[in-house]
Amino acid sequence: MAIAVADNASFTRASQRLYVAQSAISRKIKLLEEELGEPIFKRVNKRVYLTPAGETLLRYARRIFQDMRNAKLEISEIAHLERGHLRLGAGMLACTHILPPVLERFKALHPRIDLEVITAPTDALISKLSDNLIELGVLTLPVKHADLKVVPLITEEMAVVTSPKHPVLSQRSTIEAKELQDYPLILFPRGARTRNVLDEFFREVGIAPRIVMEAENVALIKPLVRIDLGISIIPLGSVSEELQRGELHCLKIRNHKLIRKVGLVYHKSDHIPKILAELIRLFKESRRNEARGLGSSVRMPMESAEMGSSIANGSV
Numbered sequence: 199m200a201i202a203v204a205d206n207a208s209f210t211r212a213s214q215r216l217y218v219a220q221s222a223i224s225r226k227i228k229l230l231e232e233e234l235g236e237p238i239f240k241r242v243n244k245r246v247y248l249t250p251a252g253e254t255l256l257r258y259a260r261r262i263f264q265d266m267r268n269a270k271l272e273i274s275e276i277a278h279l280e281r282g283h284l285r286l287g288a289g290m291l292a293c294t295h296i297l298p299p300v301l302e303r304f305k306a307l308h309p310r311i312d313l314e315v316i317t318a319p320t321d322a323l324i325s326k327l328s329d330n331l332i333e334l335g336v337l338t339l340p341v342k343h344a345d346l347k348v349v350p351l352i353t354e355e356m357a358v359v360t361s362p363k364h365p366v367l368s369q370r371s372t373i374e375a376k377e378l379q380d381y382p383l384i385l386f387p388r389g390a391r392t393r394n395v396l397d398e399f400f401r402e403v404g405i406a407p408r409i410v411m412e413a414e415n416v417a418l419i420k421p422l423v424r425i426d427l428g429i430s431i432i433p434l435g436s437v438s439e440e441l442q443r444g445e446l447h448c449l450k451i452r453n454h455k456l457i458r459k460v461g462l463v464y465h466k467s468d469h470i471p472k473i474l475a476e477l478i479r480l481f482k483e484s485r486r487n488e489a490r491g492l493g494s495s496v497r498m499p500m501e502s503a504e505m506g507s508s509i510a511n512g513s514v
Contacts, residue, residue: 199212199216199223199227200227201260202216203239204248207245260329260331279308279473282310283311284314284473284474285333286313287316287334287337288337290317291416292336295433295435296351299484300477301313304477320337320341327343327463327465328343328345333474334462334463334464334474335463337391337460338459339458340459345465347464349462351485355455355456356433356434356456357431357434357448357451357456358378358431359431359449360448360449361423361429361447364426367447375453375454379405379407379408382411384428385413386414386419395456395458399454410428419432420437424445424446434448462481
């Protein structure tokens with residue numbers, strides 16, 4: 199009942215959701231507060247808010263409910279993964295090119311298991327993992343958290359991406375790091391993990407980038423680059439189809455290799471629910487297939503290459 203009141207910020211809405219009389223909920227909460235010796239809710243302008251004691255109680259209550267869900271999942275293993283529900287979180291970059299083939303394979307193998315995907319920045323997803331609101335994160339590394347296990351999955355190379363209409367860069371296959379400050383850049387927002395990789399690179403090479411636009415979603419960045427509003431630096435895997443179709447052009451930064459690492463993040467536990475273990479297995483299997491050349495990804499253009507980008511196997 200306390201969780202319902204907190205989630206709805208209202209005793210009335212909680213009673214409607216639980217189909218329980220509001221007076222019964224109020225009485226239960228009052229007894230709980232007497233037992234704890236601290237109020238767990240405060241009322242301000244007809245809304246209900248958690249007190250510090252209430253926030254602590256809610257955190258443990260969610261863990262208890264998560265343990266109950268895990269128990270049900272373990273019991274359901276007898277049914278050979280025929281039913282279940284799994285929540286995972288990832289950033290937009292991972293959603294565009296890492297998740298789709300794995301989730302497609304998972305649904306083909308286990309069509310009756312429901313998958314719920316949440317997109318958010320890495321730090322927000324770490325909080326959701328800590329609060330047991332998702333079971334798995336596909337996150338940009340590093341992630342350091344005492345209660346979370348991190349399994350490195352992919353090392354992605356990042357490249358300078360331009361419009362094929364760019365009057366200068368579309369004719370080249372490489373660019374000097376110092377030249378980047380001569381062109382308008384469209385990047386992820388400051389604070390995003392992938393942006394942190396770029397900001398560290400800019401500091402190392404001693405340049406002041408001319409950032410004209412920030413966008414949280416790679417799907418927003420790509421069309422803006424395509425019409426030549428600016429250039430960007432993004433993981434090659436997220437633009438492989440556009441490069442194949444000639445809609446974008448990529449360049450290598452001379453004497454530098456920019457990478458970002460992506461990993462699987464989940465709770466440390468003596469037992470991993472079978473549904474979660476199966477999805478982790480498929481992520482690892484997909485990565486091994488790509489490493490053996492069974493998947494397709496983008497290769498950086500050679501320094502001697504002329505206009506255009508080439509496609510090869512095994513770089514992501």
